[in-house]
Amino acid sequence: QKEVEQDPGPLSVPEGAIVSLNCTYSNSAFQYFMWYRQYSRKGPELLMYTYSSGNKEDGRFTAQVDKSSKYISLFIRDSQPSDSATYLCAMNRDDKIIFGKGTRLHILP
């Protein structure tokens, strides 16, 4: 079983819809959870991070962590065409971060 699983997509949704992106993980030692956004041919940029179960909100983005289920989510409200990108979940272990493979998201105008 891989440490971090993420559906690669692509996921296509109409503009204005709520987007839900998810990852599961197997290692209960993970303590810190992140979401990165990567535009085509660019480096990933840190979008959100959290270390506790529950929700963390930042503008149109909400990160959700359920440690009991080993499941994390990123919700995007009022999605925009500019949100079209690949979204990578990540979580830390020791001095390294383990990344999901990323979900490609297309927001249709």
Place this chain on the structure above:
Amino acid sequence: SQTIHQWPATLVQPVGSPLSLECTVEGTSNPNLYWYRQAAGRGLQLLFYSVGIGQISSEVPQNLSASRPQDRQFILSSKKLLLSDSGFYLCAFSSGGYNEQFFGPGTRLTVL
């Protein structure tokens, strides 16, 4: 503010030629530094990481090497490139906090 630079942005090299990619970080001291390769459909593959000058840990044995000659400089090298070395190379750093990493703009390498 903390910033990270990588160059070149794109590179086309023949098989068997040497490689040198450079990464520098500004605005922080003693960062952890990382080199990743990203291939289509395979996610981010950690190649090397460094916790200090001259300290390099290799994650995947291959045709590449890394060096850290200065606190905020990280170099990825190869003596002879292979076709399989083609990919998108990313440098990243972390500095305290919860080990969140910040990425450079990347170098797209094509080996012909």
